[in-house]
Amino acid sequence: MKKTKIGLLLLLVGMILCSFVGCSSNKLADIYAEDEVIARAKQVVEVIHSLDYPLMIHELREDLRNQLTAEQLKETWDAKLTKVGEFKEYTATATTGQKSKTTEEEYAVAVLTCKYVNSSLTYTIVMDKNLDVVGMYMK
16 A cells, blocks of 8 residues: 555656657757766666665756655655666666656656666656756656
8 A cells, every 4th residue: 555655656647748848759958968867867766776766866866866765766766676686787878868848858768778687677867957866766
C-alpha cells in the first residue's frame, strides 16, 4: 500500500512537470552543450548508484527539494536498484529539449540506459539552464 502511494506521488510529480514543461520533444536548445548535459546526467546517476537518498534529494533544484523525501525515494528505488545488481556500463545516451509552455523556459533532457549485472535501467534526467535537476525518473 505504501509503495502504491509513493508510486502515485512520483507519477503526480511527473504529470505536474509534464504539464508545466509540456511533453513535446525538441532539439536540445542552443544554451546547452550536449556533452555537458550527458556528463551532468551521469553525475546524477552516480549519486543514484551510491544509494545516498538524501544526496539524491540534494541533486534536485532547490525549489523542488520539498516535493519528495529521501525516505520516499528509498522506498521506491531501493528494491529495484538492489535487484538489478552492480552497474556495468552505459549502453546508450541521448539528449533532447523541452520548453515550458507557461514560462518559455528551456529544459535539457538526458536519457541514459545502463546495463547492470541482472538487468538494465533507463534514467531520464531533466535539467534547467543551470543543469539543476528538475526531474529524475527510473524505468
